[in-house]
Amino acid sequence: MKTDTEQTLAQKLIRQVNGRVTPIRLGVLELLLNTQTALSHQELEQAAAQTGLVADRVSLYRALDWLVEQGIAHRISSHDRAWRYKAQAELTSPHAHFQCKHCSQVFCLEDLQPALLFKLPPGYQLDEIELKLQGTCPACASLNAI
Amino acid sequence: MKTDTEQTLAQKLIRQVNGRVTPIRLGVLELLLNTQTALSHQELEQAAAQTGLVADRVSLYRALDWLVEQGIAHRISSHDRAWRYKAQAELTSPHAHFQCKHCSQVFCLEDLQPALLFKLPPGYQLDEIELKLQGTCPACASLNAI
DNA sequence: CTAAAGCTGCAATTAAGTTGCATTTTATTT
DNA sequence: AAATAAAATGCAACTTAATTGCAGCTTTAG
Structure with a gap:
């Protein structure tokens, strides 16, 4: 369920930090923007499959890492030893x-x-x-x- | 470097929660009490080796889990994906x-x-x-x- | 002293995340 | 529009922390 505005937002955020706009980054970021809770890598993989996004596990890891490095997404350590990721419209602020x-x-x-x-x-x-x-x-x- | 008082403290803490006093639990707890920083499992394993404590990796994990369950030690999630453990004289209070x-x-x-x-x-x-x-x-x- | 409860060791397994490298894309420059 | 350099991707193999099942051994209550 992705709308035009969301797609544009993801693109805008990636361009804002002079990053290359690739299908994987776009797809991952849209999911992180649209989902209410923070997603683990595994949850992201499943969600990606449903939206028809084809990507290797490793590429998802790398896209997530990159988004966090750029401050577009943020990463929360979970009590089940897996990182969880979330993004919002504005670049991440502490919360x-x-x-x-x-x-x-x-x-x-x-x-x-x-x-x-x-x-x-x-x-x-x-x-x-x-x-x-x-x-x-x-x-x-x-x-x-x- | 373990003193009599410390040994007694570890025993006391374990008895306080009706736990069995075993060499591994004693050794682990003494280390967690004596070390200033919180220890990862790996650091604990090394420290244990130096004090002459012989124990399987798994037993160390189980001793740590047990101490945390009992509220004798507490566990902090580290940014390197490994838990770290610490104990203090009194049963753990939030900090x-x-x-x-x-x-x-x-x-x-x-x-x-x-x-x-x-x-x-x-x-x-x-x-x-x-x-x-x-x-x-x-x-x-x-x-x-x- | 002796059971029964419950620790411990060992071996195998799980799960998250990482690394190296060859190949493909992106975006820039001509 | 084609060429190109830089960067992203896929694949396979690997690392590391932690878990599980089970047989055998300790602790402790009685």
Whole structure:
């Protein structure tokens, strides 16, 4: 289910960083843009197959890596030892994530801006903050409630 | 370098949760208690060899898993896809971590209690908060400064 | 001291991700 | 529009962390 606007958005994002526009990058990025949750490599592979995108596993890995390097997508470490990837319309800005312990889905919490007011011990240089909340997502919560 | 007090501490912690006191669990726990940074399985294996602890890889994995299950140790996901483990005198309480991008070491920031005042979207049930800071540790910072 | 519960070792397996290299595409230059 | 250099892709093989099943051995409660 891809619309013209989305296709254009993916292209725009790739061109924005002077990247080559290839079918695999486009297809991967569109999936990362259209899916609500962050996708693992495996989930991406399945989703790609459904949209008719033909690509080797390795090429998907490389497309994902590239998108992350360029700041177009971001990568979240999952408790099941697999990275998960997500992209949004604007180039990635820092935000927190929520991972469900039941279904392993990762949700981006764009609005969550915790007051991270703290002091690191002397000597530590801070680059990046990773805030991951864990618990039960709405879908799994309602399943268990039955 | 293990002292009597430490040995007793490890035993005490294991007994506290009604666990069997075995040489492997003792050895692993002592290492996790004595080391300043969080140890990966591999680092643990090397450290174990040096202390003369004989154990199969799998047994180390199982001892680590068990310690985490019991809340005696805790597990931090590392950017190199390997878990890292740490234990402290008291049963684990939540705290933040710092991982160095250069040496991959993970440091526990016991004192770091950020004001995590935020609201989750409706329907999400929160169990656990994982806050990982990334950057450069003091040791690597001073190496690069030379 | 002796079972039963539950650890441990060993071998085999899984799963995510990586690497090297030959081939094909992209996008630029003529 | 054709040529070309740079970069992306496919394929096969490999690496590494972690898991599983099962037989045999320890721990500990009684």
